[in-house]
Amino acid sequence: MRFSFRLAAEKRERKRRKTVVKPEWKIFIPENVLMEILPRLPAKSLMRFKCVSKLWYSYISSRYLTNLFLKSSLSAQGRRLFMSFVDKEMHYNYALVSSSHETVPVISPYDSVPVFDLDQYLDMRGIEGCFVNALRGLVCFRIGTRVRICNLTTRQHVTLPILRPITVAKPIDNVWNYFGHDPVHDEYKVFSTVWEMSEEERVVRSEHHVLVLGPEASWRNTQNTVTPPPHRPYSQGISINNVLYYGAWVDKNRCVVMSFDMRSEEFTLIELPLEAGIVWNTSPANLMNYKGKLAVFEYSSVLNSGSMDLWVVKDAGKSRWSNKKTIVLPIFQTRSLATSNGVLIQATNHSCEIRLSSKEINIHKPHSVIYDLEKNKITRHIQVMNLFDSFCICKFLDVTFWDDIESIMYLET
Numbered sequence: 475m476r477f478s479f480r481l482a483a484e485k486r487e488r489k490r491r492k493t494v495v496k497p498e499w500k501i502f503i504p505e506n507v508l509m510e511i512l513p514r515l516p517a518k519s520l521m522r523f524k525c526v527s528k529l530w531y532s533y534i535s536s537r538y539l540t541n542l543f544l545k546s547s548l549s550a551q552g553r554r555l556f557m558s559f560v561d562k563e564m565h566y567n568y569a570l571v572s573s574s575h576e577t578v579p580v581i582s583p584y585d586s587v588p589v590f591d592l593d594q595y596l597d598m599r600g601i602e603g604c605f606v607n608a609l610r611g612l613v614c615f616r617i618g619t620r621v622r623i624c625n626l627t628t629r630q631h632v633t634l635p636i637l638r639p640i641t642v643a644k645p646i647d648n649v650w651n652y653f654g655h656d657p658v659h660d661e662y663k664v665f666s667t668v669w670e671m672s673e674e675e676r677v678v679r680s681e682h683h684v685l686v687l688g689p690e691a692s693w694r695n696t697q698n699t700v701t702p703p704p705h706r707p708y709s710q711g712i713s714i715n716n717v718l719y720y721g722a723w724v725d726k727n728r729c730v731v732m733s734f735d736m737r738s739e740e741f742t743l744i745e746l747p748l749e750a751g752i753v754w755n756t757s758p759a760n761l762m763n764y765k766g767k768l769a770v771f772e773y774s775s776v777l778n779s780g781s782m783d784l785w786v787v788k789d790a791g792k793s794r795w796s797n798k799k800t801i802v803l804p805i806f807q808t809r810s811l812a813t814s815n816g817v818l819i820q821a822t823n824h825s826c827e828i829r830l831s832s833k834e835i836n837i838h839k840p841h842s843v844i845y846d847l848e849k850n851k852i853t854r855h856i857q858v859m860n861l862f863d864s865f866c867i868c869k870f871l872d873v874t875f876w877d878d879i880e881s882i883m884y885l886e887t
Contacts, residue, residue, distance in 0.1 A: 508533065513542040517627045517880045535884040537660065543882050544610060553877040555590055557842075557858060558605040559835070562870040568603070569864045570596040572626075582855055589855040600624050600631030605874050606651045607711065608823075611881025614653035614664065621651055621664055623687065627880040634664060637693050639681045642670045650707040652718055654736040662687040663736055665696075665718065669706040675726045677704040684739060689886045696734075702741035705732060708754040710874070712821060714763050719744075721754050721761060729754045731761065731770070733790060745793035746770060747785045762821030762828065765848070770795075771828075773819050776803060782819065784847075801847055803830070823876045827853075835871050837861045842875065 503511075512520060512534065520543070524531045533539055554572050561567035571592045579588035601624060603617035615622045624631040637649070652665045664687065669680035682696045708729070709721035718734040724743070729752060731744040746752050750772055752759045759772040764786050773782035780803045786796040818833045826848040831841070840858040845851070856875065865871065 512539060513546040517882050520882050521628060540883045553879055555592055555877045557592055558874045559861060560605055560872045562872055569861055570601055571858055572596055587852050587855055589857060592858045598629055607653050608876050608878050609653050609655055611879055616651050619649055623885060625881055625883060625885060628882060630885050632885045634685055635692060637666055637683055639668045641679055642668045642681050648706060652711040654713055654718055656737045657716055658737050665734060667707055677706050680704045696739045698740050709761060712761050712763060714768060719761055719768050742790055744790050747795040749798060750785060760821060763825045765825055776817060803845060829875050837865045
C-alpha cells in the first residue's frame, strides 16, 4: 500500500515537472516599421504573408504599399525583358515569353554586346487575344470587344465590362485601346476609341471612352472640353510624361498624330512634318520617345544606306517639328537581320531606343537587336526560345518588346 502511494506521488511529481507554463510573448511591430520592411521583400514572399492576418492582408493589398514596392523595385531589382507574339489572323494563337530575374547575359564574341535569352514561356490563365501594352507591372489585352488586365507577378486578372458605344453602329469591329496611368490622382485608366467608316473609307464618327480601374468600374465618355475630329488610330500608342501619342487617320488621305492627356483627358491633333511625306499604311514609319519628346521616324532607306530620318516635335499645339535629323545605323547588322520582306524597326519603352528585327519572324530562333540612338551603338542582342510549337503554320506575327518590373497590385473588381 505504501509502495503504490509512493508510486502515485512520483508520477504526479513527474507530470508536474513536465508541465511547464510557457510565458506568452507578443511581438508588436509598429506600422511605420512594417511599412519600411515589407516593400523590400520579394513579391512571392509578400503574397504568402497575406495569409498572416487580416491586418497584413489589408496592408499588402493597399495602394500605398503597392506604390512603395514599385519604387523599391525600380532601385533594387533588375527589369525583366518580355516579348509578345500574336498571330495576325488568329488572335487566340498567342505566346508571351520573358527572361528570368536570375538570367546573366552572355557577351557576344562578335561585337562584345550582352546577349539576353528570353527562355521562359509565360502560361497564365487570362493571357490571350491582342496585346495592347504593358504598364508598371501590369499587362493589357483585348479579346474581341473585351479588355483584360493581368498582373504577371500575382497571376491575377480582371476582365472589364463590354464597351457599349452610343452613336457608332453595331456590331463594333473597329476598336482600339491603350492602358495608361494618371500620376496626379494615382488612377489606372483604359482608354478606348471606336469608329465607323463610310463606303468611301472616310471616318464618319468616332467615340472615345475611359474606364478607371477599380471596384465596380464602368466606361464613361472622356472629359475633354474640345471635341476631337473623327479619327481612327493606326499605330500602337506610346506614352511620354503620361501623355499618350498615337498615329491616326482623320480622312482617307490625311495622316496625323493624336495626343491624349491621361490626367486632363484633353486631345491634341498634331500634323505630321510635310517633308516626311508619311502615309501610315505604306510608309515604314513609327513614333518614339526621343530624349523625353515625341518623335516620328521614317526608315525607307535603311537597307540601302543604313540611315533613318527623324523629326522631333517642338510645339505639339502648333504642330511644329524640328529639322530632319538623319541617323546612320550599323548597316552590317541591319542587312543581316533583313529577310526578303525587309527589316522592321520599332520603338521600345525607353527614350532613344529602337528594336531592329526581320519582318518575317524566324520562329525557330527569333532574334532582335536593341539600338541606342543617343549612344549610337547596339546595347543588347535579344534571343528568344524556339516558338515552332506555337506558330508552326503561322506566317504573320505581331511582335512587341518591352521591359518591366514586378507589381504586387491587387486588381479590384
